[in-house]
Amino acid sequence: MYVVTSKGGGVVLMIAALILLGTWPALFNLLERRGRKPQHTFLDYCIFNYIIAIIFALTFGQIGHSTEETPNFIPQLHQDNGASVGFAVGGGILLCLGNLGTQYALAYTNLSITEVVGSSLTVVGGTILNYFLDGRINRAEVLFPGVACFLVAAITGLFVHASNMDDHNVKLGRKTKGWLSNIAAKEAPEPLAPHGTKKDGLDDSARGTIDLEKAAAKSTTSSARGSAQFLAEVESMRSIKVVGNSVLIGACILCFNGACYALFSPAFNLATNDQWNRLPEGVPHLVVYTAFFYFSTSFFGFSMIVNTIFLYCPILGAPKSSVPEYLKDFNGRHWAVLAGLICGLGNGFQFMGGQAAGYAAADSVQALPLVSTIWGVVLFGEYFRSSKRTYILLAGMLIMFAAAVGLLMGSAGTRQH
Template sequence: MFVIMDEGPAVAVLVLATICLGTFPIAFSWADLHGRKPAHTFLDFSAAFVLAALPCAISLSNTGPRIAIMPGLWEQMTQQNDFVVVCACAAGLFLMLGSMSLQWGMALTGMAICLPFQIAVSLSVGIGIDWLMDNRLGKAAWVFPGLTCFSVATIFGTLAHVERLKALKYRKDKNAVRNMVGLEDVMGQPLAANMVKSVEMGASSSSGSSSGGSMEGNPEPPRKRGLHERKLSETTDVILDLEYGKSSRRTSNLRPIGAQVMQDTSAFERDEPPNTPKHTSVRMQYCKRGIDLDRSKPLRGVIVLTLGGFCFGLLTPLFFIATSALPTTDYWRVLPDGVPPLTVYNAYFFMALAFGFTAWGVNLSLLYQPLCNGEESSWSEYIRDNNGRIISIAAGLACALGMALQFLGGLAGGYRVAEVVKMYPLLTVAWGLLLFAEFRGSGKKAAYLLAAMCGTYVLGVGLLAAARNISVLQ
């Protein structure tokens, strides 16, 4: 079995694993924003994951010096270790369910919220179960404050998600009224001004702010805007439509008929602005999203993330049982005498194999019976769908490589350096803010809540690392 002996290369390997695990979720968000069906994306992702994970597990398991208590993959396949193999396969099933919840939860809440929330829930569940199974995991004085920090991080994440949706709804309603070009000629100035004022007052009363106070007194009459200014405002409204979770089109349900008549009628004869390059952010907003759900309900996204966090949390104890059922820790005597547990690479092999079978079985059925009244697909349509296939395959390769590097670095560095990998959700937050501008214009309150979520998550990881290091040193 291949093992790195020095801590320096182990830290470098773990940093690379952190980059891979924190970057692959970009594919899920990209595919959803470009209108690709979720089953197509996950089929490509799971196929690439299995095709990369199996060779990594086989090569790492059968390379290097032979160790008696760590046999190779082919040798362990002939041993009487059915129970631990089943545990490793069950871990693959929960990995598949957690990854699917990550795909759907990311469409509902965004990258900046999804992964820190989900991993915080998974660590709370997994570490708690591990601590009960093996008291050597760490001292309760450090473990349970860390778990408390993860629970607080989920609360901050939920509040940040709600605040972001409120800000997006306010901006969408306000821009929809302000984009009524020519409304004063059809319905009169006072009525147009009162509509703008009513939107601002409604938002201020619901959020407790005084944003509509500036409209009191004699309002400034709206002015007509030029064609270039109208197109710019309409593009802004399209982006807000995407953020609020509805398919974007040139016409808006909130814009009255009189305003539409006074606008340039040629603008409604096409679905997107002319001379728009194929892969610009503006063109992307006109595509129907792959997961077409009502994103204005924050509770739906939180429930999906919580269920996925429980699935990821159950993965850790199952993997722990498969790889740590030694005579000193095998309280239930699940293995015969003299039969070692699975090595991390062999357990990774069985986990990836189960992940591939279950992912393809579930998503092939979802082609014909999609979730949440989605559009049906077929095998032939999936074969022809090359939009986003490369990025989905790259995501699967990155995830498989990241997990293999995590096991490789963890074996060499131990608990004291392996905790670096748990910081990868913060990299996902950075990608969500930089690449997708998810919290742009959401207000200071949402930004503070997002920062509080990340801060409490880092504190929880630090406490767990301290608990494990103290246990190892003792």
């Protein structure tokens, strides 16, 4: 089994995980804005996410000789480690719920604010839990100022969102009571035609045949990014219709997925390190690759069940679908597959880095809004033609996230076993 033991190696893995985990939500957002049904995207995503976990287990988990203290992946499958497996399975279900929440929250807010709130809740809850579970191996005088920076960044992010919403209202010619009041209001681009008919005259079933690449080209060339027409065109194509809904719905979803994210990493920590001494005497701890396998197996199984139900009983305004329709939907599938591969690699690197340098430090990957904001600007035109006030707030948010990730990585310790 290949094990990363150095603090430096753990930090490198965390940086790689930060980039990867900040990218897959952008691909989800890309597909939703182009009209692909979210259930289809998540099914493709979870299948290939699982494939990465299997590859990790059969390669890194099988490299070298197996020992009694650190058995390889396959020998460990036969051991009496049900308690640790339970924590890994629970962590996978929590991550699945968090990812589902992120997918739907993206439609109610934007990519940047979804990642800001979710990441901040994860750090505040998960990092503190991991710090104590890891026996305080991380440097508290560095770790907790990093957590504070996350909180400041999250609060600043809310002001960024409010200011940007006010900018949208001005572009669309709507009255506003002030940019702070927009925290509790949802901007709505140009209203859509009634009875589910889009501005292009097509209903949901007809739009399923539209080529996503052509739709994307139309949305990026027919009007300038950040303009009122651009905002209306994006809303007319997206698969989850949120016009007229309160942003409070999105805020509730964000809080839900933030709570799930805050708990999944401590659950994985307990699975690999058995801090509560649930394993029988003499049974070795789950190695990180075995725990990752069980974690991803539960993620995959739960995702398949829930999203198959969502095909026939959609939620939050998503269009209805079916298993045959999903199997025939190849529009944008390559992006969903890429999202699954990227997230699987990111999770694997985060867990490997956390096992080496402490899971509290590994939560530095929750500074992924740094990456997501870049994708939001490049791919989706977020903050284009915004006000000077919005740009100042956005810069402040990114600076605080940069400081937070530096502090959390700087708090990394070295595990003694």
